[in-house]
Amino acid sequence: MTRPYYVTTPIYYISGNPHIGHAYTTVVADVLARSARTRGPAFMLTGTDEHGQKVANAAAEHGKTPQEWTDELVPRWQALFAAYHVEYDDFIRTTQARHETAVQAIFERMRQNGDVYLGTYEGWYCVSDETFWLESKLAEGRCPTCGREVQWISEEDWFFRLSKYRDRLLAHYRANPQWVRPRSVYNEMMAILEEGLEDLSISRTNLEWGIPIPGPSAGSGRGVIYVWFDALLNYVTALGWPDGERFRTFWPASVQLIGKEIARFHTLIWPSLLWSIGEAAPELVFAHGWITVEGQKIGKSLGNAVDPFALAERFGADSMRYFLLREAPFGSDFSYSEEKIAQRHNNDLGNDLGNLLRRTLTMVQKYHSGIVPEPGERTSLSMRFADPSTHLGERVAGLVTQLQFREALEAIWELVTALNRAIDERKPWNLHKEGRQHELAALLYDLCQGLRWLAILLHPFMPERAAEMWRQLGARGRIEGDWRQSLAAWGDDGSLPPGTAVVPGDALFPRIDLVSA
Ligand code: MSP
Numbered sequence: 001m002t003r004p005y006y007v008t009t010p011i012y013y014i015s016g017n018p019h020i021g022h023a024y025t026t027v028v029a030d031v032l033a034r035s036a037r038t039r040g041p042a043f044m045l046t047g048t049d050e051h052g053q054k055v056a057n058a059a060a061e062h063g064k065t066p067q068e069w070t071d072e073l074v075p076r077w078q079a080l081f082a083a084y085h086v087e088y089d090d091f092i093r094t095t096q097a098r099h100e101t102a103v104q105a106i107f108e109r110m111r112q113n114g115d116v117y118l119g120t121y122e123g124w125y126c127v128s129d130e131t132f133w134l135e136s137k138l139a140e141g142r143c144p145t146c147g148r149e150v151q152w153i154s155e156e157d158w159f160f161r162l163s164k165y166r167d168r169l170l171a172h173y174r175a176n177p178q179w180v181r182p183r184s185v186y187n188e189m190m191a192i193l194e195e196g197l198e199d200l201s202i203s204r205t206n207l208e209w210g211i212p213i214p215g216p217s218a219g220s221g222r223g224v225i226y227v228w229f230d231a232l233l234n235y236v237t238a239l240g241w242p243d244g245e246r247f248r249t250f251w252p253a254s255v256q257l258i259g260k261e262i263a264r265f266h267t268l269i270w271p272s273l274l275w276s277i278g279e280a281a282p283e284l285v286f287a288h289g290w291i292t293v294e295g296q297k298i299g300k301s302l303g304n305a306v307d308p309f310a311l312a313e314r315f316g317a318d319s320m321r322y323f324l325l326r327e328a329p330f331g332s333d334f335s336y337s338e339e340k341i342a343q344r345h346n347n348d349l350g351n352d353l354g355n356l357l358r359r360t361l362t363m364v365q366k367y368h369s370g371i372v373p374e375p376g377e378r379t380s381l382s383m384r385f386a387d388p389s390t391h392l393g394e395r396v397a398g399l400v401t402q403l404q405f406r407e408a409l410e411a412i413w414e415l416v417t418a419l420n421r422a423i424d425e426r427k428p429w430n431l432h433k434e435g436r437q438h439e440l441a442a443l444l445y446d447l448c449q450g451l452r453w454l455a456i457l458l459h460p461f462m463p464e465r466a467a468e469m470w471r472q473l474g475a476r477g478r479i480e481g482d483w484r485q486s487l488a489a490w491g492d493d494g495s496l497p498p499g500t501a502v503v504p505g506d507a508l509f510p511r512i513d514l515v516s517a
Contacts, residue, residue: 002036002039002040002041003040003254004040004041004042004043004249004250005032005033005036005039005040005041005042005043005250005254006042006043006044006045006239006250006251006252006253006254006255007029007032007033007036007042007043007044007045007253007254007255007256007257008029008044008045008046008235008253008255008256008257009025009026009028009029009045009046009257010025010049010257010258010259010262011046011047011048011049011092011094011231011234012046012047012048012049012077013048013049013052013054013055014048014049014050014055014058014069014070014073014074014077015054015055015057015058016058016305017073017076017305017307018076018077018080018308019298019299019305019306019307019308020291020298020305020306020308020311020336021259021290021291021297021298021299022077022080022308023080023081023084023308023312023320023324024288024291024324025257025258025259025288026046026080026081026084026086026088027084027086027320027321027324027325028257028288028324028325028330028403028405029044029046029086029088029255029257030044030084030085030086030087030088030460031321031325031400031405031460031461032044032255032257032400032403032460033087033088033089034087034459034460034463034480035397035400035401035460036254037480038397038460038480038481038482038483039397039482039483039484041249042089043089043090043239043246043249043250044087044088044089044090045088045089045090045091045092045234045235045238045239046081046086046088046091046092047090047091047092047093047094047234047238048070048074048077048091048092048093048094049094049227049231049234050066050070050074050093050094050095051066051094051095051209051210051211051224051225051227051230051231052130052207052209052210052227053127053130053204053207053209053227054127054128054130054227055069055070055209056207056208056209057127059209066209067095070093070095074093078091079309080308080309083308083309083312083317084308084312084317084320084321085317085318085321085463085464087463090238092234092237092238094211094230094231094234098237098238098240099230099233099234099237099238100211102233102236102237102241103211103225103229103230103233103237104211104212104214104225105214106233106241106273106277107158107202107213107214107225107229108214108215109277110160110276110277111158111215113276114161115160115161115164115276116158116159116160116161116202117158117159117161118156118157118158118159119156119157119158119159119199119201120154120155120156120157121153121154121155121156121157121159121201122152122153122154123135123152123153124138124150124151124152124153125150125151125152125153126143126145126146126148126150126151127148127151128143128146128148129143129145129146129261130226130227130228131143131145131228132153132200132201133150134198138150145261155204155205155206156205157201157202157203157204157205157223158201158202158203158213159199159200159201159202160199160200160202160229160269160272160273160276161199161276162197162198162199162200162268162269162272163196163197163198163199164272165197165271165272165275165276166193166196166197168272168275169193169197169268169271169272170190170193170194172271172281173186173189173190173193178284179281179282179283179284179285180263180267180284180285180286180287181284181285181286181287181331181403182286182287182331185260185263185267185287188263189263189264189267189268192264192268193268197268200226200229200269201226202225202226202229203223203224203225203226204223204224204225204226204227205222205223206223207223207224208224209224210224210225210226210227210230211224211225211230212224212225213225228265228269229273232265232266232269232270232273233273235253235256235282236251236274236279239251241279242277251279251280252279252280252281252282252283253282253283253284254282254283254284255282255283255284255285255286255403256282256284256285256286257286257288258285258286258287258288259287259288259289259290260287260288260289260290261290261297262287263285263287266285266287267285267287270282270285286330286331286403287331288330288331289328289331289332289333289334290333291324291333291334291335291336292333292334292335292336293306293335293336293337294335295335298336306336311341314512315341315342315345315512316345316465316509317464318461318462318463318464318465318466319341319344319345319349319462319465319509320341321461321462322344322345322348322349322409322461322462323340323341323344323345325405325406325409325461326344326348326405326406326409327340327344327406328406329404329406329407330403330404330405330406331403338514339514342512342514345509345512346509346511346512348413349465349508349509350507350508350509350510350511352413352416352417352420353416353454353508353509354507354508354509355420356416356419356420356423356447356451357451357469357472357473357508358504358507358508359423360419360423360444360447360448360451361472361473361502361504362504363428363444363447364444364448364502365502365504366432367428367432367440367444368440368441368444370501370502371498371499371500371501371502372444372445372448372474372496372497372498372499372500372501372502373441373442373444373445373498374441374445374498375442375445375446375449375491375492375498376438376439376441376442376443376445376446377442379442379446381418381419381422381446381450381490382446382449382490382491384418385414385415385418385450385453385490386487386489386490391487392411392412392414392415392453392457392487393453393456393457393483393487395408395411396408396411396412396457397483399411400460405461409461412454412457412458415450415453415454415457416454418450419446419447419450419451419454422443422446422447423447426439426443428440428443428444431443445498446490448473448496448502449490449491449492449496451469451473452470452473452475452495452496453487453490454466454469455467455469455470455473455475455479456479456483456486456487457487459479459480463480465508465509466479467479468505468508469508471503471505472502472503472504472505473496473500473502473503474496474500474501474502474503475495475496475500476494476495476496476500477494477495
């Protein structure tokens with residue numbers, strides 16, 4: 001049996017409206033989860049990071065309490081993910097009791113095992129990134145990550161003994177060179193490790209919006225737990241750490257997706273926290289690139305946020321999902337523009353895929369009374385795509401597991417192209433004219449089977465449009481079923497047998513004209 005699969009996204013700061021970058025990571029996690037569900041049990045977690053100075057400031061600016069503010073905004077994130085056809089298994093909010101109690105228990109456990117101790121922190125703090133910085137790391141006196149002003153902080157704080165884990169981290173990195181990807185991020189983290197690690201301040205004295213420090217000072221206004229310590233733990237508290245059944249089933253995570261700006265937290269601090277409580281590090285942390293506009297990372301505070309709801313409305317959520325995964329190798333930055341999205345939508349999706357479905361169904365109607373014909377002899381198409389040695393389903397599953405989404409879509413497009421070519425070269429209209437009914441029927445059968453495969457293969461990427469393909473084909477049963485069964489053969493698995501009546505409908509991807517739109 002396949003090991004249960006667990007994929008996570010970062011939890012998002014609730015400091016403004018969600019943007020396309022938030023949809024991006026979550027869509028990728030959804031593709032991984034949907035793909036994993038075709039092989040066995042899978043669990044996808046996303047959620048919101050609601051504590052910290054940054055959220056408290058945003059709430060204050062709007063004249064709200066942080067709790068009112070986050071309660072109001074969380075539904076927007078949930079609506080965003082629904083608008084992008086994301087089906088998560090759980091949505092964690094760090095203000096939930098299940099999380100707060102577990103975080104306090106972990107803090108307490110670390111205080112007991114000596115990994116958490118009281119010390120004095122003096123140094124710089126970036127509120128926007130909720131990050132402590134050494135003076136030597138500042139860039140011209142500003143935050144080296146976001147370029148904003150930093151604040152001088154001097155207070156008595158609780159510390160996590162991060163330095164203690166440096167050797168174990170080094171050994172872990174050396175023994176598992178694939179555990180942080182891409183390689184550039186792995187190398188960057190190794191360089192930090194080689195320089196050495198300082199202990200980490202994990203409390204904030206002058207902040208009230210957070211999880212209270214447990215123990216003797218609890219509730220006395222003597223500070224809260226540092227937001228990153230609180231936030232990272234969401235990945236295990238959501239599963240019911242320490243002895244919840246989900247935790248026992250799904251931990252360690254198969255893949256933790258993050259943006260590259262938060263790699264240090266997830267690949268140096270996070271494994272150390274886990275080891276401190278006797279848990280295993282995740283199998284893979286993948287730090288992806290940024291969506292940019294004119295070379296700048298999209299983000300609310302940079303003032304170039306694009307409304308992700310409007311984009312899904314305009315192009316269709318599945319076209320957006322396709323664009324996000326097809327546009328660049330996963331891991332690289334890529335720039336966003338409506339022209340690029342429209343091109344992908346009109347060309348790859350409308351011309352290549354949508355027209356293939358429309359042409360095929362029209363021909364089945366015209367030449368075969370709208371009924372899927374009997375198969376002919378074994379054809380070159382089935383040999384090329386369904387042969388065990390070159391099986392397209394296996395290739396796509398392998399590429400998705402490796403997070404090579406662009407390559408997986410390119411592989412799927414080999415089938416799209418081959419089916420279009422079969423129509424162009426074999427000219428069904430001539431076969432019909434010449435009365436070569438047998439050949440015509442065999443070709444139509446092949447096209448229908450090819451489209452059945454495409455609907456199944458594309459389902460993790462474009463769940464709603466793939467389901468519509470499935471519906472128009474007249475296919476029965478579950479499109480999201482086990483690939484080993486549904487793609488076992490080119491021919492029929494019972495979902496699209498000869499004799500099935502096709503149900504042609506509207507164009508899958510109606511053309512979008514940017515000028516007149
Ligand atoms: N709350 C922290 C994460 C805590 S995880 C324990 C945080 N939140 S965030 O809202 O600022 O950003 C979260 C994630 O959004 C990033 O890591 C990244 O995955 C995604 N993105 C934000 N802007 C993005 C782009 N412009 N492009 C791609 N992804 C982006 O950091």
